[in-house]
Amino acid sequence: MRFNRMKSLLVAAFGLIMLSLSSGVFAQENKETGKEQKKGFDANEVIFGHVKDAHEFHFLTYKGSDGEEHEAIIPLPVILYSPQKGFSVFMSSAFHHGRVADGYKLEEGKVVPTDPSAKVYDISLTRNVVQMIIALILFVWLMLAVAKKYKKGHGVASAPSGAQNAIEIVIDFITEQVAKPYLGTRYVKYMPYLLTIFFFILINTFFGMIPGSANVTGNIAFTMVLALIAFVVIMFSTNKHYWGHIINPDVPWWVKIILIPVEILGIFTKPFALMIRLFANMLAGHIIIICLISMIFIFGALNKGIGWGFAPISLAFSIFIYFIEILVAFIQAFIFTNLTAVFIGQAMEGSHDFHNEEHIDPVMV
Known part of the structure; x- marks a missing residue:
């Protein structure tokens, strides 16, 4: 009986989490002002970002004295081969803040070429x-x-x-x-x-x-x-x-x-x-x-x-x-x-x- 009650409490707790996720924790469009609100904590991004492979070791994100967010990371070598361009080798830090490196960009953890017609083979040390x-x-x-x-x-x-x-x-x-x-x-x-x-x-x-x-x-x-x-x-x-x-x-x-x-x-x-x-x-x-x-x-x-x-x-x-x-x-x-x-x-x-x-x-x- 106590075990069933404990399961009910766990179900209620996770139900409350799902309710909080849908009640404006994430960034939404403000209908009254038409301005985009500041993006909040994204649990999906944190969870799946940890269990998936990546091109860097990410330890933490902190806000510096300048008010900007900084990341404590160890970048790893990115090794790419394209039939059109040949080999490209650089560090993953070149992708920070959405930057493009040698004609490539990082989208959802994957390296993709800026040219949609180009092919790329990722043999990086993840x-x-x-x-x-x-x-x-x-x-x-x-x-x-x-x-x-x-x-x-x-x-x-x-x-x-x-x-x-x-x-x-x-x-x-x-x-x-x-x-x-x-x-x-x-x-x-x-x-x-x-x-x-x-x-x-x-x-x-x-x-x-x-x-x-x-x-x-x-x-x-x-x-x-x-x-x-x-x-x-x-x-x-x-x-x-x-x-x-x-x-x-x-x-x-x-x-x-x-x-x-x-x-x-x-x-x-x-x-x-x-x-x-x-x-x-x-x-x-x-x-x-x-x-x-x-x-x-x-x-x-x-x-x-x-x-x-x-x-x-x-x-x-x-x-x-x-x-x-x-x-x-x-x-x-x-x-x-x-x-x-x-x-x-x-x-x-x-x-x-x-x-x-x-x-x-x-x-x-």
């Missing part, structure tokens, strides 16, 4: 790309540092310490709880891949929790590439027993008419589920936090007293969700790795050298 490169460098440096300690004998003749200790715990967990139960005697072959996707997802998720950074794991392109890699690994792990079960299942012929298309569709739905699961969970957490912060400014646009009064509540919920996101980062990295191992194990099952004495039924979290 914040998603830059952040993935930084995460990859950190990942490689961390692993090499741990490996160097093992080469010197630390953690072999003595107990591991520092980052070595933390990494070893994770590796043991993935080995014992993910690789061995689902991959049997072949688990060693897949350990580098499983550990790479686990740590790569985890590090990118942690980077995405830094204010002003990119939400890489909440980007559908990122999760799609991981899913495609998983699909390739699964396909290369198949055997004749796997394809025999799909093409010629041991069921009556009239059931095969329905079952075979379903089994073939299942080949593609598995990586698709990996892609959507990670994308949706990572995107949802960021949107919730931004929505809670945005409520301060939405209510503040209606009345400053309401905005200041609601600020502690909004910040408290935001901090709570933020710590939940730290837990979710580990959970989603584990789930993606675990399900990938499950799908690879299903592709190998039935072969003579597949042995698994302690098989655990997969749990779809």
Whole structure:
């Protein structure tokens, strides 16, 4: 009963937000004077501006002593190719305040040519790309540092310490709880891949929790590439027993008419589920936090007293969700790795050298 009341209060709160959005929070045309009013806080722009890719790292906007708004940003290189003009390379700061740079302009986060007939291919280093490169460098440096300690004998003749200790715990967990139960005697072959996707997802998720950074794991392109890699690994792990079960299942012929298309569709739905699961969970957490912060400014646009009064509540919920996101980062990295191992194990099952004495039924979290 109390849970139902809580849901009703949440529905009422979001209803009030939608009402405030439609009651003049944004810039409107003043019918009496015919003048355009000052543009207020745009929640849609803030929310989707954070989760989408961009050509810069944007941290905050502030009003300077001159009364003008200034932005704290890190511009990124813009690399464009046009068959008509060739390559164009410049910093994204050239687009500030709606300026045109070398015949190109920025519209809703996308670079478009001022000439409508011209074609352009954007191969820029966006914040998603830059952040993935930084995460990859950190990942490689961390692993090499741990490996160097093992080469010197630390953690072999003595107990591991520092980052070595933390990494070893994770590796043991993935080995014992993910690789061995689902991959049997072949688990060693897949350990580098499983550990790479686990740590790569985890590090990118942690980077995405830094204010002003990119939400890489909440980007559908990122999760799609991981899913495609998983699909390739699964396909290369198949055997004749796997394809025999799909093409010629041991069921009556009239059931095969329905079952075979379903089994073939299942080949593609598995990586698709990996892609959507990670994308949706990572995107949802960021949107919730931004929505809670945005409520301060939405209510503040209606009345400053309401905005200041609601600020502690909004910040408290935001901090709570933020710590939940730290837990979710580990959970989603584990789930993606675990399900990938499950799908690879299903592709190998039935072969003579597949042995698994302690098989655990997969749990779809």
